[in-house]
Amino acid sequence: MQRTIEIHGMSCGHCEGRVKKELEAIPGVESAEASAEDEKAVVKLSKDVDEEKLKAAVKEAGYEFVKFTE
Numbered sequence: 661m662q663r664t665i666e667i668h669g670m671s672c673g674h675c676e677g678r679v680k681k682e683l684e685a686i687p688g689v690e691s692a693e694a695s696a697e698d699e700k701a702v703v704k705l706s707k708d709v710d711e712e713k714l715k716a717a718v719k720e721a722g723y724e725f726v727k728f729t730e
């Protein structure tokens with residue numbers, strides 16, 4: 661299972677790392693890769709994860725959740 665999240669506000673590798681870390685802290689998230697250039701994060705899930713938790717993680721990292729694109 662995979663979700664793609666559009667995120668605004670990331671500008672460098674440091675930002676990507678923050679988003680990745682917050683997303684990967686959620687139970688059920690196997691791995692997450694964030695791209696500042698593409699303004700998105702791709703999240704691999706091992707089970708169903710509440711969308712609200714993914715949203716909250718992006719905000720917690722300090723960036724703007726825009727929408728799920730996948």
Ligand SMILES: [Cu+2]
Pocket residue numbers: 670671672673674675676
């Ligand atoms: Cu940055």
